[in-house]
Amino acid sequence: METRKGVFILSNLIVIVLGRQGFGPTDQEWGYATVRDGAHIFWWMHYTNAVQNPLEKPLVIWLQGGPGVSSTGYGNFVEIGPWDANKQPRNTTWLNYANLLFVDNPVGTGFSYVDYPEAYATNNTQIAKDFIELLRSFYKRLPDFEKVPLYIFSESYGGKMTAEIALHVYWAVKNGTIKCNLKGVGLGDAWISPIDSITTWHTYLYNMGMIDKSAYGHFDKVVEEAKVAESQGNYTELLRIFFELENDIDSYTINADFYNILTPIRADFRNKKNGFGNILFKPAGPEDEIETLMKKEVAPALNVTHNWGSQGDDVFVYLQDDFMRSVTKIVEQLLNETDIIVGVYNGQLDLIVDTIGTEQWVNNLQFKNASEWVNGIRYGLVADDYYTGFQKNAGNLRFYWVSRSGHMVAVDNPGALSFILSDIIIHSN
Template identity: 50%
Template sequence: MKAVLVTFLCVTAALARKGYGPTEQEWGYVEVREGAHIFWWLQQTSADVDDYTEKPLLIWLQGGPGSSSTGYGNFAELGPLDADLNPRNTSWINFANVLFVDNPVGTGFSYADNIQQLATTNRQIADDFLVLLQGFYEAVPALKSTPLYIFCESYGGKMTAEIALVLDQAIKDGTLDVDLRGVGLGDSWISPIDSVMTWGPYLLSVGAIDQNGYEQIQQAAEATKEAVESGDFTMATNLWAAAEGVVEGVTANIDFYNILTKVYGPWNKNRKLIKPGLRDEVDDKIDVLMNNDVKEALGLDASWGYQSGFVFDALYEDFMKPVTDIVEELLNTTDLNVAVYNGQLDLIVDTPGTVEWVDKLKFEGAEDWKLTNRKPIVVNDVVEGYYKKLGNLGMYWVDRAGHMVPRDNPAAMEFIIEDVASGQWNKK
C-alpha cells in the first residue's frame, strides 16, 4: 500500500463526514493494483448508541458483475434514502454500520485507468478486495475491532464466497487484522448451471409455461450444461444468454428478478416492440442521482457507471464457473457462519436451484443437513419464510420476495441479519 494513498484516504475520511444524505459518512478510494481503483462509501449507524463502533459493520456487495452497491444497493434496496430521496424506514443503518463497495474494479464509481486492468477471474476480485479492506481500515481504524459480516446479492455471492476465503487466510497469516465472522449469500450465482437447469421445472410448477415451453427451455438448458461440463465456459455464457432468450420467448418476457412483476406484452399500444432487459424507472433515477448530486456532494471526478459494461465483458469466461468448492472450503476450513438466503419469486437464481447446490455440498454433517428440520421465520406474528441451520451453515427460504430480498421482504431480511450477526447463531 502506497503511503501517499493512505494519507489521502485518512484526510478524506476526516473531512468528508457530511456526505450525501442523513447519516454520518466516510468514503474514499483504494488503489488495489496499479491503475485499478475501488471506491467505498461508509454509512454509519443511526442506532441509539454512545459510539457507532458498538454496532457491527455489514458490507454490501451488488451483483452483475458490474452493478453498483453505492447506487443500486444503497438507493434501491437498503440505504437510508430511496431513489426518490424519501427516508427508508427499513434501512440497515437502523441497526448496523453499512459499507457499500463498488466492486469489482470498474463498477459504479470504481474505475481502471485502462480497461485491460479490470479483473478477469473471481480470485483476482478476491485479492483486490483484500487490498481494499486493508486500505479501508487504514482510513477508518476505529472499526477494526467491530464484528464484520459481508452480505451480498446475485453475482455478489459468487464474489463474496471467495473474498471470505481470502480474507480468512489473510487474518490467519496476520496480513489483515479484523473480526470477520460470517457471510450472507443472497440469491447467489454460486452454481450457475443449477439455476439454469431448474428454470423450466420452476416455471412449469407456477403455471408460467406449458409443456411445450418447458421442453424448449430444457433443450436450451441442456446445451448450456454440456458446455459447462466440457469446460468451455465462454460458450456456456453464450448458451446461458440464449437460454434466457428462450425463457423470454415462451413467457412473453417474464421478469427474471420477480415472476410476479407486471410486464408489457410483446407489443405496446403504439405497436412498438418492447425489448426485454430495458432499464426501469428506478435505474434511471439512480443514474441521474449518482452522476449529479451524489458525485458533486462527495467531490468525485469519476463518472458513475461508465465502465460497468466492461466489467461483465472482462468476466465473460468466468461467469458460468461454479464456486461451490469455495463454499465447501468455507464450511470445512473456517469458523465463519455461512448463511444462504433466497427469495421464492426469483427466477434468475431460483430457490430450487439454490437448494440443489446447497444439498450437494460436501462438509461434515452433510448427511444430517438433509434431515434437519426447517423452522418458520416469524416476524410480528407473520410467517415470512423458513430456515434451518447445522453447524456453520444456514439456509433461509424467503416468502414474497424476488431477487432483491432486502427490498421485497425487509422484515425477513432483518430476521436473517439478526440471526447471523447477533452472536446468537447456535442458540436459535
C-alpha cells in the first residue's frame, strides 16, 4: 500500500499525515520483526488523532494474555482500539490519549508465527529478549518515536511478560543498545504470582457466598499441596494442581465465570475446555466475530498472509513449564533499581487473578519503599464523577483496586482504566 507520510498546507492549515491506510479509521503502520531465526512478531500501530502532531502524545503498547491471545485482535477490537468488533467507533478508545501499538506477543500469537517448533519461546526471559528485538525493529522503522514517552500496558499473562520486558528494556537503554523512553507499565489483573492467585481462590469464593464451608475444607487441602509443590520448585506438579483446582471450582460453583463471577451462567451451559489453558486466558467475548474479522477483513487489508491464530494454542504448550513460575522478584527489581512507574490494577470481580492474591504478593514485596506502602493511605479513585475504586502509592509503585470490574477492566470499567492510564502518565513526568 502507498505510504502517506508528509506535511501538507491546505488553505493555510498545516495538516500532518503519518502512516498508511490500513484497516479502520486511523493512520497506521504495521509490520513484522524477525526476533530470532524462525521467529517473527507482528505489530500494528494506530496513530492518535487527538492532536495535530501524534508525536506530541505518548506511545502505549498493549499486550494481551493467554499466553497465546492476540493483542491485535482482542485488545484492539474488544478493549481499547478505535473500532469494536462490529466496526463501530469506540468512545473510550485510548487513542484519545496516546498512539497505540498492538503486538502479537509472544511468537506464535495472532499474526505472529514461527517457522518450526523449536522457535517457540519456552520461558519469560526469552519472551523479553524477543521483545527487545521487536522494539529495535520498530524504532528502526519509525525512529521519531525513540524520544516519545513509552508505556506498556497489559492484561493477565501479559502482565507477567511486561514486568520482565520492562526490566530488559531498562537494561538495554542503560547499556546503550537501544534508544527508548520507557516511562511506566500497567500490570492489569496480572499473572505475576500464580501461587498467590490459586491459593486464595477458595477464600474469595467463600467470602462471596459461592462455596460453602464443606467445599472450603476440600480446597484447603488442595491448596496445601500447591504450597508444598511451589516450595519444592515442582512446577509440573503445581500446574497439575492448578488444573485440578479449576475443575473443582467448575463443579462446586456450577461453572462460575473465572473472569467475572457475577456473569450469569445459563442452566444448559456446558464447559468447553479442550486442552491446556483454554479456560484460563482465552477471554470471554465475541471470539467468533473477532476470528472472522481478523481472517476475512484485517488480513487482506494489511496484506498479511499468515493465518491469524493458527499457532496460538501451541504457545501455551511450549510455555507450560514456565507458566506457574512467579516474577515477583522482577517486580522488586523494577521498584528498587529503576525509576519506571509500576502500576498494578485489579478488578474486584475477577477470580482467575483475584484481588486477594494480587494484594498478597504486593504486600510481600521486598522493596525500598515497603514501609511507605504498609503505612500509606488508601484513597478513593474517581472516574466520570463516580467513585470507582481505590488507590495507594509508595515510591514508583501505584496500586489500584477497581470496582465493578472483572478480569477485563477495559471492558467492564473503561472509565476507571482511562483514569489509571492518565494517572500513570502524569506521575511519570
